[in-house]
Amino acid sequence: MEHILDVRGYDHILFVVALTTIYQLKDWRRVFILVTAFTIGHSITLALATLHVIKFNADLIEFLIPVTIFFTAVANLLRKRAEHSTKKIQLNYWLALIFGLIHGMGFSNYLRSLLGSDTTIFTQLLAFNVGLEMGQIIIVLSFMVLSFLFVDIIGISKRDWKLIISSGVAAIATTLMIETKFW
Numbered sequence: 001m002e003h004i005l006d007v008r009g010y011d012h013i014l015f016v017v018a019l020t021t022i023y024q025l026k027d028w029r030r031v032f033i034l035v036t037a038f039t040i041g042h043s044i045t046l047a048l049a050t051l052h053v054i055k056f057n058a059d060l061i062e063f064l065i066p067v068t069i070f071f072t073a074v075a076n077l078l079r080k081r082a083e084h085s086t087k088k089i090q091l092n093y094w095l096a097l098i099f100g101l102i103h104g105m106g107f108s109n110y111l112r113s114l115l116g117s118d119t120t121i122f123t124q125l126l127a128f129n130v131g132l133e134m135g136q137i138i139i140v141l142s143f144m145v146l147s148f149l150f151v152d153i154i155g156i157s158k159r160d161w162k163l164i165i166s167s168g169v170a171a172i173a174t175t176l177m178i179e180t181k182f183w
Contacts (some may be wrong), residue, residue, distance in 0.1 A: 001132070001134050001135040001138075002131070003134055004131075004132055004139065008100075011066060011069060014173065015038075015069045015099070015103065016035065016038075016136055016140060016143070017139070017143055018069055018072040018073045019031075019072060019112060019166045020140050020144060021147075021162055021169070022076050024148070024152075025144045026123060027076045028159045029102040031139070034093055034095065034134060035136045035137065036133065037094075037096040038096040038097065039129060039132055039136065040097060041097040041100020041102075041103070042107075042129070043097060043104065043129045045101045045108070046105070046128070047104075047121065048114050049105050049108030049109075050108045050111050050121055050138040054105075056105050057182065059180070059182035060106035062106060062182070063182045064102050065102060066173045066177045066180060067173075068102055068103070069169060069175060070170055070173035070174060071095075072099070073109040073166040073169040074166070074170055075092075075095075076077060076165075077160075077166045077167035109162070111124070111125075
């Protein structure tokens with residue numbers, strides 16, 4: 001939970017905010033599934049990379065993390081309205097899962113250093129992912145309450161809220177991409 005709530009690791013917070021910007025408080029179930037899809041993807045590659053089952057270029061992953069944030073924010077901007085498909089599994093759930101795979105690789109070096117030579121990571125990984133999910137839920141609930149206050153109480157239009165938040169997130173992600181370019 002400390003990982004996601006740490007403001008120095010704001011890239012994770014930005015991603016979760018970008019994921020939830022188009023939703024309202026009444027959509028909490030959809031958002032919970034969306035964030036859980038991200039956690040599942042994160043967990044898979046975190047475990048595989050920590051156990052050295054998969055190998056990757058760390059600089060490339062550090063660049064791809066802000067790319068996923070940017071892509072999510074821009075996708076929000078391109079939506080004409082908060083479209084809620086009648087399909088059981090929407091495209092954004094798949095994207096959250098795939099982007100979670102990328103984010104999981106980004107954290108594996110840190111987790112590996114915490115574990116040292118311990119190769120039985122199941123308990124630590126489970127604890128980490130439960131904490132991650134709890135931290136994400138805290139961020140999501142906080143952001144959705146903030147959204148409720150600005151949109152439903154103060155009266156900012158949903159369109160303007162989406163534009164303001166998504167544009168800000170995309171701008172920060174662009175800065176992060178420039179700072180972490182791997183070439």
